[in-house]
Amino acid sequence: MIRIQHLTKIFNAGKEDEVRALQDVSLDIQKGSFVVVIGSNGSGKSTLLNLILGSIFPTSGKIFINEHELTMQPEHLRSKWISMVFQNPGNGTAPDLSILENFRLASLRSTSKKMKIGIDNHFRLMVKEKISALGMGLENKLEQPMGSLSGGQRQALTLLMGVMDKTDILLMDEPTAALDPKSAQIILQLASEINKTLGITVVLITHSLKDALQYGNRLLLFKSGTVVKDLDEKQKQQLALSDLYEWFA
């Protein structure tokens, strides 16, 4: 699914403030897996996600998705495979547009946006159905601007928007960092459900070691730009929270 070969990213190369964010990382992520990435700040996990997303480009190394090389492809061309949920709930939605309009755009992620009215009754009902499954009571607020909702609500909707159109990969960069514990659980459970029922590959960055233990079937620990631990589902199940704390100590 995602194949990463000898990926290196150096910011400000050759200058005094040179940062080696990622150093010769190679990874193979299987289709349908739920990979949880942990590591302290500056360990390179967000850099990896942004390289996959295409918002930055590597210094060296290669990235493949479904055997297509897209190392240097711009972000908007990769979006047919990748959905992204950002840390800031504001990044994933357009605040002045209605919920319905946000969903319409998300449903066209991999296709062109044509000059025809796309929001019809059929579409409205479909969105209503998906949103009511969240149980947040948002299904009757479809015409409301996104900006009028809370961070948790926006993040949950962003996640739903991410799978409105066919997608292979869901990237989540600390999606729950700005949320209260209850909203955070809703988001992660939803991600887990999406992973299981739709078979979408999920890569989740988190700082919550508890969540890292509870969710996912593969665990990666990043330290100063490299992967220092890579546990599969079995190894992960045998892990205790105290082991994780030790790694960070």
Add this chain to the structure above:
Amino acid sequence: MSQFYLTALQLALCLGPMAMGIFISMKVFNIPDITTDGSYTLGATVTAVLISAHFPLWMVLPISMLCGAMAGTCTGFIHTKLKIDALLSGILIMTALYSVNLMIMGRSNIPLINTASVFEQFHFFKNEQLNQLSTAILMVSLLLCFIIYLLNTDFGIAMRATGNNPVMTKALGINNDRIKIMGLAMANALTALSGFLVAQYQGFADINMGIGIVITGLGSVLIADTLKKWFNIKKISTQILLVVLGCFVFQSVLAFTLSIGIDPNMLKMVTAIFVLIIVALPRISGGWVKK
């Protein structure tokens, strides 16, 4: 007295497309585009030259709009591809257009006397002024329908999202640069359409007719913005209607100023002060409410 306001209405309708254009660049895309001064004159000069050469109006209209679109494309290209500040990109193209406009006309002024005019195509009434007015209303209504339709299409939603949250649109497969260039092209095509209308309405094109015209459009959009906040309007369709209304309010204030006998030379000053008041008023009153 009412003559002043009828003229104001007529002029407001002629300048309506430009105000819609500024709404698209400033409010939809969040880009301060001041190519307007140049592309408005461009629309007028192209119109004057082609009409004088007896081109049929159905050809003059799209050609003048196309020229405006080209000017907008240049600004958009400089802004997005060369990463130059939008304001400066607009100023550069506006400045260059001054020479282009002089070149097109070959002199600084072309009068349109005894030539074809879009305002003489329909004869709904006996009164000439009413005919002009109804022609303008017809054109602006058609344009409004088109723009409202456009902004509600999938492409229109993509346009609005790009100005609202470019991080999101990139992740949703939208080429932000391309859609911005298209938006600026559209905005300046609309501005050129105003040039087309005004040149025929006032019966001449002049190299200086565009100076400060951007403030007229800006004022209309700001009036619309204030109304939008007052009445808590969220629908994009209503907002674009308010822009045309704002244009009329703006022209009425200018007409009122002239009607009470203020020196016409002071008109630009009055315009500037009026816009300042529109911008400052909601901020000052907002501050009071907060306290």
